Amino acid sequence: MENKQTPLGHIGFSIFAWIVGLLIFFPIFWMVLTSFKTELEAVSIPPSFISFDWTLENYAEVQARSDYFRFAMNSVILSVGSTLVGLLFAVPCAWAMAFNPTKRTKDALLWMLSTKMMPPVGVLVPIYLVFRDWGLLDTRFGLIMVLFLMNLPIMVWMLYTYFKEIPSDILEAARMDGATLPKEIIFVLLPMAVPGIASTMLLNIILAWNEAFWTLNLTTADAAPLTAFIASYSSPEGLFWSKLSAASTLAVAPILIIGWFSQKQLVRGLTFGAVK
Amino acid sequence: MGAIRLEKVKKTFGTLDVIPGVDLDINDGEFVVFVGPSGCGKSTLLRLIAGLEDVTDGKILINGVDVANEAPAKRGLSMVFQSYALYPHMTVYNNIAFGLKMAGESKAVIDEKVQNAAKILNLTDYLERRPGALSGGQRQRVAIGRAIVRNPAAFLFDEPLSNLDAALRVNMRLEITGLHQELKTTMIYVTHDQVEAMTMADKIVVLQAGRVEQVGKPMDLYNNPANKFVAGFIGSPKMNFIGGDYAKKHDCHEIGIRPEHVAVSTESGDLPATVKIAEHLGAETYLHVNAGGFGPMTVRATGEVPLGEHDKIWLTPEQDRIHRFDANGIALGKL
Amino acid sequence: MSTRSSTLTGRIMSAPSIIALFLWMIVPLGMTIYFSFLRYNLLSPGMEEWVGTLNYEFFLTDPAFFASLANTLLLVGSVLVITVIGGVLLGLMLDQPIFGRGILRLLVIAPFFIMPTVNALVWKNLLMHPVSGMFAWIANSLGFQSIDWFSEAPLTAIIIMVSWQWLPFAVLILLTALQSLDRDQKEAAQMDGAGPVSIFFYITLPHLSRAITVVVLIETIFLLTVFAEIFVTTGGGPGLATTNIAFLVYTQALLQYDVGGASAGGIVAVVLANIVAIFLIRLIGKNLDR
Ligand SMILES: Nc1ncnc2c1ncn2[C@@H]1O[C@H](COP(=O)(O)OP(=O)(O)OP(=O)(O)O)[C@@H](O)[C@H]1O
Ligand SMILES: [Mg+2]
Numbered sequence: 001m002e003n004k005q006t007p008l009g010h011i012g013f014s015i016f017a018w019i020v021g022l023l024i025f026f027p028i029f030w031m032v033l034t035s036f037k038t039e040l041e042a043v044s045i046p047p048s049f050i051s052f053d054w055t056l057e058n059y060a061e062v063q064a065r066s067d068y069f070r071f072a073m074n075s076v077i078l079s080v081g082s083t084l085v086g087l088l089f090a091v092p093c094a095w096a097m098a099f100n101p102t103k104r105t106k107d108a109l110l111w112m113l114s115t116k117m118m119p120p121v122g123v124l125v126p127i128y129l130v131f132r133d134w135g136l137l138d139t140r141f142g143l144i145m146v147l148f149l150m151n152l153p154i155m156v157w158m159l160y161t162y163f164k165e166i167p168s169d170i171l172e173a174a175r176m177d178g179a180t181l182p183k184e185i186i187f188v189l190l191p192m193a194v195p196g197i198a199s200t201m202l203l204n205i206i207l208a209w210n211e212a213f214w215t216l217n218l219t220t221a222d223a224a225p226l227t228a229f230i231a232s233y234s235s236p237e238g239l240f241w242s243k244l245s246a247a248s249t250l251a252v253a254p255i256l257i258i259g260w261f262s263q264k265q266l267v268r269g270l271t272f273g274a275v276k
Numbered sequence: 277m278g279a280i281r282l283e284k285v286k287k288t289f290g291t292l293d294v295i296p297g298v299d300l301d302i303n304d305g306e307f308v309v310f311v312g313p314s315g316c317g318k319s320t321l322l323r324l325i326a327g328l329e330d331v332t333d334g335k336i337l338i339n340g341v342d343v344a345n346e347a348p349a350k351r352g353l354s355m356v357f358q359s360y361a362l363y364p365h366m367t368v369y370n371n372i373a374f375g376l377k378m379a380g381e382s383k384a385v386i387d388e389k390v391q392n393a394a395k396i397l398n399l400t401d402y403l404e405r406r407p408g409a410l411s412g413g414q415r416q417r418v419a420i421g422r423a424i425v426r427n428p429a430a431f432l433f434d435e436p437l438s439n440l441d442a443a444l445r446v447n448m449r450l451e452i453t454g455l456h457q458e459l460k461t462t463m464i465y466v467t468h469d470q471v472e473a474m475t476m477a478d479k480i481v482v483l484q485a486g487r488v489e490q491v492g493k494p495m496d497l498y499n500n501p502a503n504k505f506v507a508g509f510i511g512s513p514k515m516n517f518i519g520g521d522y523a524k525k526h527d528c529h530e531i532g533i534r535p536e537h538v539a540v541s542t543e544s545g546d547l548p549a550t551v552k553i554a555e556h557l558g559a560e561t562y563l564h565v566n567a568g569g570f571g572p573m574t575v576r577a578t579g580e581v582p583l584g585e586h587d588k589i590w591l592t593p594e595q596d597r598i599h600r601f602d603a604n605g606i607a608l609g610k611l
Numbered sequence: 612m613s614t615r616s617s618t619l620t621g622r623i624m625s626a627p628s629i630i631a632l633f634l635w636m637i638v639p640l641g642m643t644i645y646f647s648f649l650r651y652n653l654l655s656p657g658m659e660e661w662v663g664t665l666n667y668e669f670f671l672t673d674p675a676f677f678a679s680l681a682n683t684l685l686l687v688g689s690v691l692v693i694t695v696i697g698g699v700l701l702g703l704m705l706d707q708p709i710f711g712r713g714i715l716r717l718l719v720i721a722p723f724f725i726m727p728t729v730n731a732l733v734w735k736n737l738l739m740h741p742v743s744g745m746f747a748w749i750a751n752s753l754g755f756q757s758i759d760w761f762s763e764a765p766l767t768a769i770i771i772m773v774s775w776q777w778l779p780f781a782v783l784i785l786l787t788a789l790q791s792l793d794r795d796q797k798e799a800a801q802m803d804g805a806g807p808v809s810i811f812f813y814i815t816l817p818h819l820s821r822a823i824t825v826v827v828l829i830e831t832i833f834l835l836t837v838f839a840e841i842f843v844t845t846g847g848g849p850g851l852a853t854t855n856i857a858f859l860v861y862t863q864a865l866l867q868y869d870v871g872g873a874s875a876g877g878i879v880a881v882v883l884a885n886i887v888a889i890f891l892i893r894l895i896g897k898n899l900d901r
Contacts, residue, residue: 014710020701025718027775028725030745031733043743046752089631092624100621108629110896115636117888119836121860122881125874126642128864149635156628169361172328177375177422178349181620187374191365210726212839213857217865227839230728234735234843241736241743248729259724260717267787270780271825 028252035059035245042241058246068247071229075251077140078215078225079208082147083201086155089148091197094159095185099168109160112153120150120213131218140223143215147208154207155200158269162196163189199265202258206266209255226251277339278352278429278462279304280325285334287320287486294320295486297334302430302464302479307456309473310466311509312483318466321483322432325464326355338429349378354423355432358439360415362407362422368394369403372421379426393421396455413444420455430462437472449476470512474498482506504605507532513562515599516573522547528600528608535562535576537597542583545590549573554583567591640881646874653868666875675851675859676876683855683883686770687834691827693774698781698826699819703811705782706789716786723779727839734772735761735844765845765853772840777833781826788822789815821894828891835884856880 022029033049034042041052062068097105127146128137136142166189174188190197212227219228230251233244259266280302287295294317302308310318323329325336327348336344343351354375362371372393376386394400397417407415416436423431436452437445453476456463467473473480474494482489482497482505490502494510501507507515515532523531539545540563549567561581567573575591583589600608647666651659670676705716722730738745739760747757760768792815800810836857841847847854847862854862860880864873 010708011710013707017704017707017709018711018715020704021715021718024775024778025721027730027733027738028721030737031729034737045743045748047745047748089628093628096621096624100617100624102618102621106896108625110892112628112632113895114888114892115632117832117884117891118636118640119832119857119877119880119884120838121836121857122877122884123636123639123643124860125646125864125870125877126639129870130639149631152628152632152635167359167361169357169359170363172348173355173357173361173422174363174374175328175348176326176353176355177426178378179374180378183378188363192363194365206724210724212727212842213836216728216839216842217861227726227728230726230732231839231843233732234728244732244736248733252725252729255726256721256724259720263717263720263783264787267784271784271829 028256031245032249033245034241035249037242039240039242042245058242059250062243062247062250065243066229066232066247068229068250071224071226072250074140074223075209075225075227078143078147078223079205081140081144082151082208083204085144085148086152086204087197087201090152090155090159090200091185091190093156094163095189097156097160098163098166099171109157112156116153124217128217137218138220138223143218143223143225146214146218147211150211150214151204151207154269155204158200158203159193159196161268162193162200165196166192195265199262200269202262203266203269206255206259206262277304279339280430280462280464281335281337281340282325283335283337285321285324285336286332287317287324287329288332293486295324298486298488300481300488300491302462305460305462307453307463307465307476307478308481309477309479310464310481310483311468311470311473312489313509314468316483317486318468318483319434320486322355322434322464322466326353326432327351328355352426352429353432354426354428354430355434356416356419356423356436358435360407360419360439362415362418364407367404367406368399368410368418368421371407371418372399372425375422375426389425390421393424396424396458397421412440413448416440416448417451420452424455424459428461430464433463433465435466435468437467438469452476470510474510480510482509484509500607501532501599502607504530504532504601504607507599507601507607513574513576516575517601518567518570518573520569522570523600526598526600529603530601530605531593532599532601533593533597535574537594538573538575539592539594540575540577540581540583541590541592542588543590545592547591547593549589549591551583551585551587551589553585554581556580563589565589565591643874643877643881646870647878649871649874651870651874653870662871666871667879670872670875670879675854676856676879678851679854679856679859682766682851682853683835683857685766686773686837686855687831689770690774690777690834691830693770694777694781694830695823695826697774697778698785699816699823701778701782702785702789702819703815705786720779720783722775723777723783725776727776728843730772730776731840731843734768734775739768761845762849765849769837769840769844769853772844773834773837776840777830780830784826785819785822788819792818824894825891828887828894831887832884832891835880835887856883 035058036054036056037048037052038055038057041048097109131137131142170192171184171188174184179187210227215225215227216231219225230248233240233247282298282300285295285298298321310321312318320329324331327343327346331344334344335342338351363374366374369390372390373386376389390403391400394403397420399414399417399421402410402414407418410418419436437448440448449472465476477494479491480494480497481491484505490497490506497506497510501510504517508517511534513535515534517530517532519530523529547567547570549565551563551565553564555562558580560579561577561583563575563577563583565573565575573591596610598610600610602608648661648663649659650662650665701719705712705719709715736744741747741757741759750757758764796814797810800814805813837855838857838861841853841855841858845853847858856876857880860873860876863869863876
């Protein structure tokens with residue numbers, strides 16, 4: 001549909017598209033804007049768009065009142081930690097599946113994928129009980145394990161599709177050159193796969209950061225990340241919209257930025273290579 | 277030193293019998309070319325020698341030592357891949373140095389060897405570039421440089437020139453031949469380009485369906501092919517095969533005659549024929565003709581020949597250049 | 612490359628992941644199945660006993676189950692329809708030459724990266740609040756009565772929130788698919804005299820069918836277990852109005868401590884998800900062969 005548009009039609013369509021885009025983005029914009037208002041202005045009718053006293057107070061308040069950074073730190077530790085542990089497991093696995101395939105490799109890959117299809121409620125009860133009995137409830141370690149395992153199939157898959165694109169000749173050349181397996185992986189495979197590994201890590205961080213089933217069910221205070229922190233604002237005792245907005249803005253900003261940077265590669269990871 | 281000997285080497289992929297059993301002797305310093313149609317197992321055989329695939333059965337002896345169960349790096353061989361297989365994230369220098377680093381050589385030794393190889397291959401100006409910034413020919417030379425510095429017992433080449441354009445291919449062919457004369461190291465070279473095979477080889481190994489059809493010097497294969505397959509495979513354009521009465525006259529099932537061994541006349545000869553297509557190349561002319569009851573044939577005439585479609589001509593095979601084959605395609609020797 | 616040692620190394624290298632996943636999924640699933648046949652309440656420990664399929668009978672005949680099944684299907688179905696249609700339209704829109712298309716695209720996909728709890732609370736308070744919410748103000752200024760979303764149309768509210776979150780996913784994937792559509796093909800059709808509408812139905816839509824299938828299947832898997840949005844807004848209510856199966860299982864397990872019943876519910880959820888998963892895995896498996 002690359003129809004020759006009249007300049008006017010072109011401008012008209014652009015304006016229309018921007019209106020649609022801005023409407024979709026509006027809730028986020030509104031959240032950010034509200035975070036700079038006082039609590040009174042936040043609930044004022046009619047809502048104020050520009051003419052209010054911009055304030056950073058809420059951001060300071062969020063930290064002062066609720067130890068925001070502890071939750072943020074948990075989010076960072078959980079998402080980065082689970083990603084690193086995941087890489088440690090997924091890189092060798094994806095390497096083996098991409099470069100040493102056997103007859104059962106395809107089945108193994110699909111089986112991994114199928115575990116991702118399992119609704120978490122299907123295993124909520126035993127996982128909860130095991131965590132309770134082993135003292136893992138509300139620990140960062142326990143949650144890192146859960147998040148890592150939850151995303152492991154996606155990591156293996158994504159890395160697998162990236163590794164598949166690396167010609168096996170090059171690894172064989174390294175082998176002829178006398179590289180042992182660890183050296184082959186560290187000096188040849190990984191440097192070549194950097195873009196793929198980076199986007200795998202980013203997707204994993206996004207998914208872990210936003211995960212809101214296990215983080216809500218397996219934490220109470222110590223290991224609770226931002227998802228749980230934000231959820232605590234749902235209690236009806238007093239509506240602190242500005243503070244909620246400030247906390248929310250802080251919670252989504254890093255991920256939004258990461259997501260924007262890696263949007264192209266995400267498609268592959270999210271669809272298991274089914275859409276290119 | 278690099279004498280290689282294959283004893284009953286077998287390879288199966290699952291149920292697919294790719295190499296049913298190959299015996300082969302390669303002498304130290306020899307330039308050996310594996311040729312054969314696509315899928316005949318040339319690469320597989322090379323990779324078995326390299327150690328990139330396990331033999332299903334049999335022995336691979338390098339200088340008398342069985343290495344069939346050794347890791348590739350332990351065999352002391354270097355390989356040049358069709359795709360060059362350069363490390364894209366390393367500079368040319370580091371590509372060439374990688375093997376030496378892995379072997380734990382000192383910096384000084386590495387530098388000396390890399391510079392030396394770069395000089396031989398005209399790569400000195402490119403050492404700091406990445407492979408992505410090189411031309412096809414330069415990449416090929418880097419791949420060869422990477423192979424040279426390790427002082428291998430033998431070089432293995434898998435269709436190294438097939439990604440280059442025609443002119444460059446001729447150049448690189450000469451360079452590799454020159455390199456062989458200089459280094460005098462054993463080289464095993466896989467190709468399906470017969471010009472490469474004929475011009476570079478000390479010894480050609482013709483493979484078909486994983487079997488060695490014939491081993492010999494290029495001109496031996498050209499003059500005395502052991503069977504119809506080799507006769508048809510070596511030489512371009514292909515040898516013509518004629519059965520029936522004309523073959524009976526020569527006391528065999530079928531005769532073969534190369535296009536360049538047929539005299540063309542517009543007046544008289546053994547076989548009457550009609551020109552269908554004439555390909556004028558200047559130095560020579562290929563005539564694709566219909567030779568009556570003998571079916572289509574190709575003949576080669578020297579120089580420019582004023583012939584075209586529908587022209588009637590006479591063909592006369594040179595009698596001492598006729599190859600005779602029995603019903604199984606085995607060569608019977610000249611009459 | 613295939614040598615005996617490399618095959619063995621391959622096994623060793625993939626074993627940790629496979630074993631870990633096995634322990635994470637199959638073992639707990641086995642435990643869930645086992646628990647689902649027990650009378651097992653955390654409030655009365657030590658009283659566990661084998662009750663056969665009783666838990667399933669209770670769960671499946673519980674009116675709450677039907678309500679939550681209906682809610683689940685309604686939620687999944689509505690979100691799918693909204694996101695797929697919206698995704699195709701927005702995908703087509705973003706495929707056009709627009710001023711600042713790159714930035715516009717970032718705006719449109721942004722909601723996907725918002726964590727579910729933030730999503731839910733922003734919508735619930737800033738937008739849908741019956742007095743001070745944006746929507747109430749718009750409705751009032753247009754002269755309408757404002758809606759108290761979470762008591763008058765709670766499920767609709769949830770559907771809107773979840774659709775907003777998942778619309779970008781559909782857009783992202785459908786746009787990628789659209790961009791891989793051969794320009795030549797469209798131009799050939801134009802030469803054949805096809806108008807924009809026929810091009811859409813005869814060329815674009817068939818080309819998108821595979822991507823749409825993927826969107827539907829993947830979204831379904833995630834939508835079947837929507838949890839956080841319900842947890843922080845309605846808590847499943849009012850009544851059972853916004854309880855889906857995932858939330859029902861959660862209430863039974865962690866609020867009523869009924870491990871047996873929750874396990875039976877969990878298995879039901881697994882079965883539902885698997886019906887979808889089979890199709891998805893087939894589709895992706897076929898892709899692997901290429
Ligand atoms: N890893 C493998 N698994 C199964 N079959 C294989 C494998 N590698 C090669 N083959 C089969 O073995 C046969 C020989 O392959 P090979 O690559 O050695 O042929 P080739 O002579 O090098 O052909 P070409 O000239 O096209 O490179 C082919 O039929 C190929 O399909
Ligand atoms: Mg080959």
